[in-house]
Amino acid sequence: MNVLTPAELVLKGLGITDPSEIDLEAIAWTVGARVRYRQLDGCEALIVGNGDKAIITVNSRSYPHRQRFSIGHELGHWQHHRGRLVTCNADQIGHVGEGQSPRERSADIYAVNLLMPNYLLQPIACSYSRLTFEAVRAIADLFDTSVTATAIRMVEGRHSPAVLVCHGPQGRKWFARSPDVPSRWFPRSDLDAESFAFGVLFGNQPEDRFPRKIGADAWFERWEAERYEVTEQTIRTADDEIITLVLVTDGDMLEDYETGRRDGTHRASRR
Numbered sequence: 333m334n335v336l337t338p339a340e341l342v343l344k345g346l347g348i349t350d351p352s353e354i355d356l357e358a359i360a361w362t363v364g365a366r367v368r369y370r371q372l373d374g375c376e377a378l379i380v381g382n383g384d385k386a387i388i389t390v391n392s393r394s395y396p397h398r399q400r401f402s403i404g405h406e407l408g409h410w411q412h413h414r415g416r417l418v419t420c421n422a423d424q425i426g427h428v429g430e431g432q433s434p435r436e437r438s439a440d441i442y443a444v445n446l447l448m449p450n451y452l453l454q455p456i457a458c459s460y461s462r463l464t465f466e467a468v469r470a471i472a473d474l475f476d477t478s479v480t481a482t483a484i485r486m487v488e489g490r491h492s493p494a495v496l497v498c499h500g501p502q503g504r505k506w507f508a509r510s511p512d513v514p515s516r517w518f519p520r521s522d523l524d525a526e527s528f529a530f531g532v533l534f535g536n537q538p539e540d541r542f543p544r545k546i547g548a549d550a551w552f553e554r555w556e557a558e559r560y561e562v563t564e565q566t567i568r569t570a571d572d573e574i575i576t577l578v579l580v581t582d583g584d585m586l587e588d589y590e591t592g593r594r595d596g597t598h599r600a601s602r603r
């Protein structure tokens with residue numbers, strides 16, 4: 333049986349049984365926090381606590397999905413770091429990859445579990461047999477979350493063995509990898525000119541409507557990569573930014589040489 337996270341316990345305690353019921357301002361109020369929106373400079377959100385009460389201030393100029401994630405993040409600080417003034421800049425909220433402090437990481441995990449709790453996400457995610465951006469967008473619509481945050485959640489939540497990579501003109505910005513993909517599959521830092529993603533970022537090509545097959549060496553700089561194929565699908569997240577879903581479909585790529593474990597067949601039921 334899955335153990336409920338602190339955020340899921342809050343949602344369950346409120347009797348929330350549908351993604352549309354995740355009203356963050358109302359949830360904040362039930363734990364003593366009031367949410368307000370102000371123009372903030374050099375900071376995305378902050379929380380000021382006094383006893384059992386807190387005020388969360390969110391940057392009024394941010395996108396709505398960003399604001400929602402920020403409220404979840406500040407509620408994470410309220411859960412884990414109560415009694416302190418915490419200010420969070422844009423680099424600290426929803427940061428992917430290394431270099432994030434344990435405190436910020438725990439606030440992000442709380443936000444993810446509050447916005448996309450596993451007990452609601454899992455049955456919905458399981459209804460999609462293939463991980464595509466079409467599925468990610470449909471799920472993001474249900475949970476009122478960004479496509480990027482939802483894609484990360486699906487990849488890290490083991491829907492399918494996959495690596496999600498974000499690129500800008502200067503190269504790779506960050507990536508997220510399913511726990512079922514062995515760590516030797518580390519995405520290349522530069523976008524390979526052979527990849528379809530290259531045409532989307534630099535060639536003004538339209539987004540990919542479906543995943544397309546390509547040699548794994550377009551995505552992974554590793555001697556054995558040329559033996560395998562993966563699928564890639566790219567969407568644009570800003571004028572100069574794309575994210576690509578690289579699905580690892582060959583079971584041999586999922587063999588973990590260090591443990592001898594072959595662990596790529598799990599679906600969302602694992603989490």
Ligand SMILES: [Zn+2]
Pocket residue numbers: 405409418419420424425436439
């Ligand atoms: Zn923070």
